[in-house]
Amino acid sequence: xxxxxxxxxxxxxxxxxxxxxxxxPMFHIYGMVVILSLGLYNGATIVTMPRFExxxxxxxAQDHGVTFAHLVPPIVxxxxxxxxxxQYDLSRMKTVFSGAAPLGEELARACQxxxxxxxxxxxxxxxxxxxxxxxxxxxxxxxxxxVGVCLPNTECKLVNVEDGSEQGYxxxxxxxxxxxxxxxxYLNRPEATAQTIDEEGWLHTGDIAYADGDxxxxxxxxxxxxxxxxxxxxxxxELEALLLTHPCVADAAVIPSPDEEAGEVPKAFVVxxxxxxxxxxxxxxAERVAPFKKLRFVEFVEQIPKSASGKILRRVLKERExxxxx
Numbered sequence: 001x002x003x004x005x006x007x008x009x010x011x012x013x014x015x016x017x018x019x020x021x022x023x024x025p026m027f028h029i030y031g032m033v034v035i036l037s038l039g040l041y042n043g044a045t046i047v048t049m050p051r052f053e054x055x056x057x058x059x060x061a062q063d064h065g066v067t068f069a070h071l072v073p074p075i076v077x078x079x080x081x082x083x084x085x086x087q088y089d090l091s092r093m094k095t096v097f098s099g100a101a102p103l104g105e106e107l108a109r110a111c112q113x114x115x116x117x118x119x120x121x122x123x124x125x126x127x128x129x130x131x132x133x134x135x136x137x138x139x140x141x142x143x144x145x146x147v148g149v150c151l152p153n154t155e156c157k158l159v160n161v162e163d164g165s166e167q168g169y170x171x172x173x174x175x176x177x178x179x180x181x182x183x184x185x186y187l188n189r190p191e192a193t194a195q196t197i198d199e200e201g202w203l204h205t206g207d208i209a210y211a212d213g214d215x216x217x218x219x220x221x222x223x224x225x226x227x228x229x230x231x232x233x234x235x236x237x238e239l240e241a242l243l244l245t246h247p248c249v250a251d252a253a254v255i256p257s258p259d260e261e262a263g264e265v266p267k268a269f270v271v272x273x274x275x276x277x278x279x280x281x282x283x284x285x286a287e288r289v290a291p292f293k294k295l296r297f298v299e300f301v302e303q304i305p306k307s308a309s310g311k312i313l314r315r316v317l318k319e320r321e322x323x324x325x326x
Contacts (some may be wrong), residue, residue, distance in 0.1 A: 001131050003129070003153075004033060004128070004151075004181035005037055007152050007154065007179075007180075007181060008038055009042075010152045011135075013120075014038050015095070016043040017044075017093065018068045019044065019065055019066050019092075020035060020039045020066070020068050021048075021057070021066045022046055022049065022073065022226055023052040023057060024308070024309060025308050028309050029124075029126045030099055031287040032131065032133050033129065034099065034122070035134075035144065035150060038085055040294050047061075047084055053245040054082065056138070057238055058084065058087065058090070062088045065092040067091075067094045067095070068094065068097065068139060069093060069097065070097045071097065071098055071099075072101060072309060072310025073100075073309075073310055074118070075249075076096060076103060076108070083216075085114070085227075090117075092114055095119075096119045097119070099122045099124070101311045102220075103119075103121055104143040104174075104237070104240070106241060107241065107244050108121070108142075108299045118142060120135040121134075121145075121147045122134040122148060123148070123207075125137060125205060126181070128177055128205075129181040129182075129183070132149075132177050132179070133148045133217050133273045134155060135147075135148035143214075145218055146217060147218070149215045149216055152182070154178075154179035155177070155178040156175060156176070156217075157176050157202075158174065158209060158210065159204075160173050161174050161223060169209075170208045170271065171210060172209065172220055173208065173209070173210070174206065174223055175209050176205065177205060178203065206222055206223045206224060207219055208218075208222070208223070208226065208235065211261065220238065223234055227265070227266050228264050229292050230261075234257065234290040234293050235256035236314075238264070238289075238293070239289070239293065239295065240268075242289070243268060243270065246284050248272055248273060248276035249271070249273070249276070250271045250304070251270075251279070252268055252270045253268070254267065255267055255269070255318050257297055258325055258326070263296070264301065265296035266296060267295065267296060267297040268295050268298045268299070269304060270300055271300075271302065271303055272300060278298040281298045282295045287300045304317075
């Protein structure tokens with residue numbers, strides 16, 4: 001934990017005159033290290049909330065002059081699309097930092113333009129204490145959709161999930177990490193540890209990504225979340241990011257739906273903010289993706305189930321879908 005704090009500090013993303021707002025649980029590694037510990041280490045002010053409520057968040061950000069907000073994609077989505085944001089003065093907000101789940105390029109741009117602030121991402125996991133990648137510093141323009149570059153003293157490679165070969169720039173592969181922030185192992189679970197950290201000390205994250213020529217990484221999706229359509233791999237996060245660009249869509253999640261011929265097909269659960277039909281949504285995606293990535297089903301719901309850290313609870317939706325097709 002201390003090693004990771006020092007690694008993050010090298011990028012100077014938080015300063016002593018910043019006012020942070022903590023909407024995440026401090027028992028979660030993101031809240032504990034990236035917000036609480038990093039904020040205290042730099043002598044920054046931290047405004048805390050017992051739980052996230054949109055209007056209370058906006059009021060606190062206005063009243064305390066919050067300059068740096070560590071958030072998760074669902075909150076960034078609300079900041080980009082909710083009409084209530086216009087009622088508050090967020091002019092002192094300089095940086096929105098998103099973590100815990102992928103944030104699509106279009107959504108990052110929309111939030112950045114609406115708040116006139118810098119929107120950046122980081123990447124990591126509990127097993128890496130948590131950060132491995134961050135956009136370098138406040139003076140470096142973030143690349144929308146990118147989680148940044150490797151932290152100091154962190155080794156990273158992308159590995160082909162089929163044959164184990166190392167991938168090059170712009171080639172997708174599983175992220176493997178090695179560095180001082182990697183955990184020793186799972187408590188009293190040697191088999192689980194051996195499945196995650198190999199003999200050379202590489203932690204296999206289970207996340208698929210690619211890197212551009214500047215060394216900036218872009219998360220595609222979880223390896224286990226990929227939809228297997230007739231041998232093709234479809235990333236739910238890619239389709240979700242596209243769905244959120246539709247003017248009638250407030251939120252969305254994509255899961256695999258069992259199919260006798262294809263094995264699995266993409267299905268979207270969509271929360272609407274204005275009227276739209278199933279065909280309109282499917283056509284919207286079909287115009288923007290390869291044929292094998294097209295949505296085959298759309299179901300409209302009141303809300304998308306998510307964890308306290310903002311991650312989509314796909315297992316809940318998958319269980320619901322399994323019940324439907326029985």
